[in-house]
Amino acid sequence: MDEWITDELLAAVDARCNAASRGPWRALVEGRDFWGGDTFIQIANGTEQDMYVERTTDPPGGPRHAAPEDLDFIAGARQDIPLLLAEVRRLRTELSARRTDQTAGATPEHELGADPACARCGRSVVRNRSNYTAFEHMHWACFHYEFEHAIGDVTDPDVACADPACPARAFDPRPVQTWAADRELP
Ligand SMILES: [Zn+2]
Ligand SMILES: [Zn+2]
Structure with missing residues (x-):
């Protein structure tokens, strides 16, 4: 299959996200976001040390702050890349599920038996038994929690992930924004 984003690349991107300082990151630009103070990237709502990004000047006169657009990009990556990763994985899961359905790989209904058991929880699979395979x-x-559910390195089933269908959305008082950006709450 011609996937220019290989599984290895996805895993490497995921590892870089998990190894970086905790999110969220937010660019705070003096004169744009507030008056007085400095220009930096705030880390984890200020609970961790601020990050300064500077560029050298030509002729040399000491460093100056990176452009606000560059700071926004760097800070945004901390939130954006995990969302994009989750979306790529969701789409791939959906695609492979469709391929499985369309080929002989799908378990014929009559071979499933009345109540195939879930490999994760052991309970009967009823509603989605045609997608059992x-x-x-x-x-x-169970599939979602086993393979998809994560915000960065947090996999707590009570913390909603970015999937709009995540079951934890029903009871997480402060869920992260979904990757379905057009479905932002009012
Ligand atoms: Zn289950
Ligand atoms: Zn989830």
């Missing part, structure tokens, strides 16, 4: 012999919810 595509979902790795699991409930959709």
Whole structure:
């Protein structure tokens, strides 16, 4: 398959996200976001040390702050890349599920038996039994929690991930924004 974003690249990007300082990152530009103070990237709502990004000047006169647009880009990457990663993974899962459905790989209905058991929780798979094979012999919810559910390195099932269908959205009081940006809450 011609995937220019290989699984290895995805894993490397994921590892870089997880190794970086905690999010969120936010560019705070003096004169734009506030008056008085300095220009820097705020890390984890200020609970970790600020990050300064500077460029050398020509002729040399000492460093100056990177452009606000560059600071926004760097700070935004901390939030944007995990969202994009989650979206790529979701789309790939969906694609491979469709391929499985369309080929002989799908388990014929009559071979599933009345109540195939979920490989993760052991309970009967009823609603999505036709996707039993595509979902790795699991409930959709179990598949989601097993393979998709994560915000950075946090996989707590009570913390909503960026998937708009994440079950934890029902009871997480402060869910992260979904990757479906057009569905922002008013
Ligand atoms: Zn299950
Ligand atoms: Zn989730």
